[in-house]
Amino acid sequence: MDVKKTVLITGANRGLGLGFVRYYLAKDWTVFACVRSEKKSLELRSLFNEYPNNLVIEPLDVSDANSIDAFSVKLKEYSILFDLVINNAGVFTEENLGDWKIATFENTFKVNTFGVALFSQVILPFINSSGKLVNISSGLGSIENIINPETGFEAYAMSKAALNMFTKRLASKSETKDIVVVALSPGWVQTDMGGKDAPLTIPEAIGKMGVVIEQLTSIHSGKFLSEEGDQLPW
Ligand SMILES: NC(=O)c1ccc[n+]([C@@H]2O[C@H](COP(=O)([O-])OP(=O)(O)OC[C@H]3O[C@@H](n4cnc5c(N)ncnc54)[C@H](OP(=O)(O)O)[C@@H]3O)[C@@H](O)[C@H]2O)c1
Numbered sequence: 235m236d237v238k239k240t241v242l243i244t245g246a247n248r249g250l251g252l253g254f255v256r257y258y259l260a261k262d263w264t265v266f267a268c269v270r271s272e273k274k275s276l277e278l279r280s281l282f283n284e285y286p287n288n289l290v291i292e293p294l295d296v297s298d299a300n301s302i303d304a305f306s307v308k309l310k311e312y313s314i315l316f317d318l319v320i321n322n323a324g325v326f327t328e329e330n331l332g333d334w335k336i337a338t339f340e341n342t343f344k345v346n347t348f349g350v351a352l353f354s355q356v357i358l359p360f361i362n363s364s365g366k367l368v369n370i371s372s373g374l375g376s377i378e379n380i381i382n383p384e385t386g387f388e389a390y391a392m393s394k395a396a397l398n399m400f401t402k403r404l405a406s407k408s409e410t411k412d413i414v415v416v417a418l419s420p421g422w423v424q425t426d427m428g429g430k431d432a433p434l435t436i437p438e439a440i441g442k443m444g445v446v447i448e449q450l451t452s453i454h455s456g457k458f459l460s461e462e463g464d465q466l467p468w
Contacts, residue, residue, distance in 0.1 A: 238288070240316045242266040244296055244353065245323025247275035249425035250370065253440040254320055259285050266316070268294035268305070268323075296323050296349030297341075306356045315362045318447065321350045321369045326427045330386035339389045346393035351400050363412045366450050369401045371417035371458060378467035398458050398468060405456030414455045418443060421461040434461075 241258045245251040246267035255267045259281065265288060269275045272291055282289050292308065295301040325345045329338050350369055361367060374381050375394025398417045405415035422432040423439040434442075442461040449463065458466045 239263045239318070240266070240314060241318040241320065242268065242316050242357065243320045243322055244268045244294060245270075246291075247271070247278050249427060250420055250423060250436060250439065251320075251322045252277060253436040254322060254443075255281065255289070257437075257440045257444050258318075259288055262288065263317075264288050264290070266290045266292060266314075268292050270295045294353075296321075296353050297344040299352065302349075302353055302356055309356070309360050314360065316357070316360055316365055317362050318366045318368065319354075319357050319361055320447075321353065321367070323349065324370065324427070325390075326387075327389045328386045329389065331388075333386070334388070339392070342389040342393045343396065346390070347396045347400065350397055351404075354400075354404060358409060361413055366414045366416075366447060367404075367410070368447055368450075369397055369415075369417045371397050371401070371419050373419045373421075373460070373466065375417070375419075376458070376466055376468065395468075401458070402456045402468075410455070414450045414452060416450060416454055416456070417458045418446065419458070419460050419466060 241263050243251050243254045246255050247269040255265050258265050267278055267289060272293055278291055282291060294305050323345060325342055327338050327342045372394040374387055374391040375398050377395055401415055401417040404410055420439045420443055421434050422428055423434045423436060424430055424432045425436060439461055446459060446463040458468060460466050
């Protein structure tokens with residue numbers, strides 16, 4: 235008998251997170267969908283009616299240490315090991331030179347960088363010995379490519395560059411020697427964050443990333459990859 239694969243996705247109630255939920259449910263995986271507010275997750279709740287045995291919806295705010303702690307208690311109760319964890323939750327901020335505020339930088343880093351690091355620390359013991367940890371990064375996090383420097387994307391771009399550093403450092407630790415840890419850029423996608431001018435639809439981006447994730451092996455650990463599976467420059 236085939237054992238069902240398990241995936242945990244953060245920021246799962248809309249955008250790419252919800253796209254990942256749909257993708258893995260369609261593949262008959264057990265999906266843990268983590269959301270800030272279960273009440274507001276109407277689409278997830280209707281998916282739950284369709285997949286009551288495969289979908290678990292859990293509250294998780296990755297910028298809140300208490301919320302991460304509460305989730306870690308539940309993880310022990312579930313006594314489950316994940317084949318795949320996708321650190322997808324993220325916020326995008328735009329503030330031009332001249333308007334920069336400390337709060338914008340703090341809030342952006344709290345979700346996109348610190349939240350990912352602290353949640354990864356908690357989830358790591360619950361990843362299968364041959365599992366995968368995928369940090370959703372961004373092309374804007376590439377220092378070498380320095381995309382659109384005239385925009386006010388500094389806090390976001392810096393938070394993703396720091397997330398890339400975190401990914402590489404985590405992948406280099408003995409605790410992750412058996413799993414694959416990568417930073418994965420989804421491309422520019424039509425979500426609330428990406429806007430409607432983006433070239434990729436959610437199913438297109440998820441389809442591409444799904445293939446990349448499926449093909450990840452130990453040689454990819456610690457790398458920064460595009461949605462096509464190409465290595466991106468740091
Ligand atoms: N769309 C693009 O073009 C693009 C490009 C490059 C990278 N990315 C990355 O892809 C990921 C998903 O982005 P998206 O386009 O799907 O964005 P989105 O439509 O804005 O969705 C963001 C998701 O993150 C959740 N979230 C925000 N703060 C959170 C927190 N503190 N704790 C838990 N969840 C939180 C949101 O929950 P709520 O609904 O509760 O706010 C929402 O579910 C992000 O990491 C983003 O940086 C996106």
